[in-house]
Amino acid sequence: MGRTDDKNVIVVGGGIGGLSAAVALRQQGFDVTVIERYPDLHSSVFGVGIIQPGNALRALDAIGCAEACVAVGYPAKQWGRMLDVNGDHLRDMPGVAIEGSKFPPLNGVTRPQLHEILTGRALAVGVQIHYGTSFAALEEGPESVTVVTESGERLTADVVVGADGVRSKVRQYVLGKEIEPKYIGQSAFRVNIPRLPEIDCIVLQVCDAGMAGFVPIGPDLAYMFYNAHFGVHERIPEDQLAPRLREYLAPFGGLTGRVRDEFITDDVDIVLRPEETMGVPTPWHKGRVVLMGDAVHTITPHLGQGAAQAIEDGVVLAEELAQNDRLDEAFARYTERRYERCKLIVDTSLNIGEWEMGRLPGFDNIGATNHVLEVMAQPL
Numbered sequence: 001m002g003r004t005d006d007k008n009v010i011v012v013g014g015g016i017g018g019l020s021a022a023v024a025l026r027q028q029g030f031d032v033t034v035i036e037r038y039p040d041l042h043s044s045v046f047g048v049g050i051i052q053p054g055n056a057l058r059a060l061d062a063i064g065c066a067e068a069c070v071a072v073g074y075p076a077k078q079w080g081r082m083l084d085v086n087g088d089h090l091r092d093m094p095g096v097a098i099e100g101s102k103f104p105p106l107n108g109v110t111r112p113q114l115h116e117i118l119t120g121r122a123l124a125v126g127v128q129i130h131y132g133t134s135f136a137a138l139e140e141g142p143e144s145v146t147v148v149t150e151s152g153e154r155l156t157a158d159v160v161v162g163a164d165g166v167r168s169k170v171r172q173y174v175l176g177k178e179i180e181p182k183y184i185g186q187s188a189f190r191v192n193i194p195r196l197p198e199i200d201c202i203v204l205q206v207c208d209a210g211m212a213g214f215v216p217i218g219p220d221l222a223y224m225f226y227n228a229h230f231g232v233h234e235r236i237p238e239d240q241l242a243p244r245l246r247e248y249l250a251p252f253g254g255l256t257g258r259v260r261d262e263f264i265t266d267d268v269d270i271v272l273r274p275e276e277t278m279g280v281p282t283p284w285h286k287g288r289v290v291l292m293g294d295a296v297h298t299i300t301p302h303l304g305q306g307a308a309q310a311i312e313d314g315v316v317l318a319e320e321l322a323q324n325d326r327l328d329e330a331f332a333r334y335t336e337r338r339y340e341r342c343k344l345i346v347d348t349s350l351n352i353g354e355w356e357m358g359r360l361p362g363f364d365n366i367g368a369t370n371h372v373l374e375v376m377a378q379p380l
């Protein structure tokens with residue numbers, strides 16, 4: 001590609017991955033434009049909190065965002081601990097320190113906070129963000145690639161990055177229409193609650209039917225999740241979410257029992273999301289177009305690694321584009337560095353879900369989690 005400062009990149013999707021890639025690319029000297037279909041910074045943000053393991057913080061540090069996340073979030077001294085159904089301590093999960101890192105093994109933030117930090121940084125380094133701009137089509141020529149938006153606008157670039165999430169349209173241009181995420185049979189209830197003192201890391205509490213978990217996401221804020229076995233077409237009316245969640249949590253004593261009784265009231269906001277998985281085989285690129293984030297690795301939330309992997313993708317992609325003159329070589333090196341790492345996360349997260357649903361008896365959930373954390377602590 002030659003000099004980076006006269007090359008321009010269009011990033012499709014201003015989510016966690018797209019913004020991270022945009023900052024990383026801009027830091028390497030590229031001209032970067034992000035197009036995001038939603039009208040503003042906040043409208044694309046859903047859900048409650050984001051778990052940031054040590055490897056996410058390392059990647060965020062590379063784009064100048066880690067300190068801000070730790071400052072507004074809840075930096076935890078250890079990864080997690082596990083309790084039995086009554087709330088008695090079963091075991092600690094210390095996490096894995098990243099060599100040379102000054103950051104904790106885990107930080108929790110709210111999604112809006114993370115989005116504000118990434119957006120603020122992107123604007124500060126000179127990324128252009130076009131909100132209310134939806135990708136519709138791609139036209140690729142020998143010297144450039146043109147993005148056509150739904151309103152008919154045409155934007156031309158040297159490279160297009162498809163960071164448009166699990167239902168990526170850019171992916172169809174690179175890999176065809178057949179690739180689709182798969183619902184795993186579990187959906188996650190999530191609800192924000194006050195951070196009780198014992199929620200000072202990820203706290204998991206198991207019963208025969210499922211697992212409840214707690215994540216600190218600020219000095220005074222935490223969220224509770226419960227992964228429920230759930231039919232793909234099952235729908236719960238809004239006003240039935242709280243009673244249904246209380247039913248799932250009925251067997252628990254200890255922390256979960258207390259949270260159920262005190263905070264899962266009928267008027268509380270509950271987010272219910274289906275859990276999907278997809279590991280896309282390589283190549284992740286074609287011509288001048290490359291994919292990243294959930295568009296190529298949709299990860300169930302069991303290891304809190306989906307966003308982390310999207311951020312890492314952005315950092316590695318920018319490094320390879322800056323270091324390689326030829327696009328095909330840069331994209332191939334990027335995929336080589338990312339594929340196995342992402343596949344481990346996709347597969348292990350899915351296995352944890354299968355085990356929670358009773359389909360993988362004997363699976364060592366803690367051992368698998370620790371293995372993933374050890375691999376993630378290795379250099380990118």
Ligand SMILES: Cc1cc2nc3c(=O)[nH]c(=O)nc-3n(C[C@H](O)[C@H](O)[C@H](O)COP(=O)(O)OP(=O)(O)OC[C@H]3O[C@@H](n4cnc5c(N)ncnc54)[C@H](O)[C@@H]3O)c2cc1C
Pocket residue numbers: 012013014015016017018019035036037038044047049050051052133134135136163164165166168169188273292293294295299301304305306307308309310
């Ligand atoms: C309920 C839930 C909880 C999660 N919890 C965690 C967690 O604790 N920790 C963690 O690391 N990960 C978590 N994840 C996963 C994480 O949210 C994703 O892995 C991460 O957001 C992926 O980033 P992305 O940029 O690839 O995709 P997204 O964040 O989905 O961003 C894609 C963006 O592209 C935009 N877009 C889509 N189509 C178009 C188009 N045609 N034109 C223009 N723009 C478009 C979208 O509006 C969106 O802003 C969770 C996921 C879910 C569903």
